Amino acid sequence: MRKGEQTRATILQAALELASQFGLEGLTIGRLADRVQMSKSGAFAHFGSREELQIAVLREYEQRFAREVLVPALPLDRGLQRLRGMVRNWLERTALEADSGCLYIACATEYDDRPGEVRDVLVAMIRAWQRELTRAIKQAVETGELLASTDAEELVFQLYGIVLVLHHDARLLKSEGAIDRAERAFERLIASYRASAAHRS
Amino acid sequence: MRKGEQTRATILQAALELASQFGLEGLTIGRLADRVQMSKSGAFAHFGSREELQIAVLREYEQRFAREVLVPALPLDRGLQRLRGMVRNWLERTALEADSGCLYIACATEYDDRPGEVRDVLVAMIRAWQRELTRAIKQAVETGELLASTDAEELVFQLYGIVLVLHHDARLLKSEGAIDRAERAFERLIASYRASAAHRS
Numbered sequence: 001m002r003k004g005e006q007t008r009a010t011i012l013q014a015a016l017e018l019a020s021q022f023g024l025e026g027l028t029i030g031r032l033a034d035r036v037q038m039s040k041s042g043a044f045a046h047f048g049s050r051e052e053l054q055i056a057v058l059r060e061y062e063q064r065f066a067r068e069v070l071v072p073a074l075p076l077d078r079g080l081q082r083l084r085g086m087v088r089n090w091l092e093r094t095a096l097e098a099d100s101g102c103l104y105i106a107c108a109t110e111y112d113d114r115p116g117e118v119r120d121v122l123v124a125m126i127r128a129w130q131r132e133l134t135r136a137i138k139q140a141v142e143t144g145e146l147l148a149s150t151d152a153e154e155l156v157f158q159l160y161g162i163v164l165v166l167h168h169d170a171r172l173l174k175s176e177g178a179i180d181r182a183e184r185a186f187e188r189l190i191a192s193y194r195a196s197a198a199h200r201s
Numbered sequence: 202m203r204k205g206e207q208t209r210a211t212i213l214q215a216a217l218e219l220a221s222q223f224g225l226e227g228l229t230i231g232r233l234a235d236r237v238q239m240s241k242s243g244a245f246a247h248f249g250s251r252e253e254l255q256i257a258v259l260r261e262y263e264q265r266f267a268r269e270v271l272v273p274a275l276p277l278d279r280g281l282q283r284l285r286g287m288v289r290n291w292l293e294r295t296a297l298e299a300d301s302g303c304l305y306i307a308c309a310t311e312y313d314d315r316p317g318e319v320r321d322v323l324v325a326m327i328r329a330w331q332r333e334l335t336r337a338i339k340q341a342v343e344t345g346e347l348l349a350s351t352d353a354e355e356l357v358f359q360l361y362g363i364v365l366v367l368h369h370d371a372r373l374l375k376s377e378g379a380i381d382r383a384e385r386a387f388e389r390l391i392a393s394y395r396a397s398a399a400h401r402s
Contacts, residue, residue, distance in 0.1 A: 021314065023310075100314075101313065101314065105310065108310075108369050108372075108373045109224075109302065109306065109307045109309075109310050109372075111373065112369075112372035112373040113222065113302065122373075123373065126373070126374065127374070154385065154386075157366055157370065157379075157382045157383075157386065158362075158363075158366070158386050158389075160366045160369065160370075161359075161362030161363050161365055161366035161386065162359075162362050164362055164365035164366055164369060165359070165362035165365055168309050168313075168365060169358065169361075171309075171310075171313035172309045172312065172313040172320075172323075172324060172327070173327065173328070178358075181358045182358075184355065185355075185358065185359050188359075188393060191393075192393055
């Protein structure tokens, strides 16, 4: 890595930590320069504007998310096994992040009434991840493991709810065992879509 | 209502609107004074400190929440009917609030890593609401409408997930039909705890 890239990576790492703590809107030039011990202009020379920095932080987060959640599940068999792998990685990451918080979730309430490019990028990332989940669900329908009547987008909605409540309970309420609850909720949900439950539909 | 109380109510209403828009941490003296067209000291004479104002806003929100979500469900028969009433009111309120946002949910990511009295008050309110839900679930077990094996706190966790994803999808993703999805998710969840599903457990 060349020196310019290295500095940029250092700044981005610090920005990601600050954003996890204070939100993307709390990511100020002053805080960032303090953290990396550079002048404000020095820190900002690597990004064109505060908005570009915020978007760079989101892109960095997206890459890490994909690397930890999606990629390790791709070698698994198509179908329920891969879907389960993706969701388990996602739940584990959400629980592990309980100290710093998921940037997507923290940003959701920050940007839901703040139109602009940062919001657009955030929404596009969440939708891209939901498309990956939708694809995995449809494959599990194709393998016959989930009912043919499964509405993939509806199931994604329900999965998202489990992750959101895990994040909420682990971080705000400091509930013990939130991850176990989330895993049981996931298995209960999947069971209700299993071909073996066909007599209920 | 006496003049002092009236002024206090006006300030509180403005503070609640500001908090819905900018978060409780975004509730600044300057913004509030601007909104009610008073001097900063005038606006603050009615509250001792910014923290007391934040807590007063939370208490006002809690009263409104109880009035719209819990109270209308209390005349319903104990058991599933009352639980369903509470959850439906909650879902409707969450969807209606899509323009302004639920203060509990917005505050969750604001305060999850911000210790202090505001956070403590927020957590106590959420726990109080969860206790109401737990009680309604236990009554539905007593009436035999939900399985005796129902873990009430686990079901509250799952219900919370549905409300969180409704809020997320309606506000951030602007998904059409999020409220219908949430209602179907609720009915699917309840069905998995119904006594008629006993053969599955």
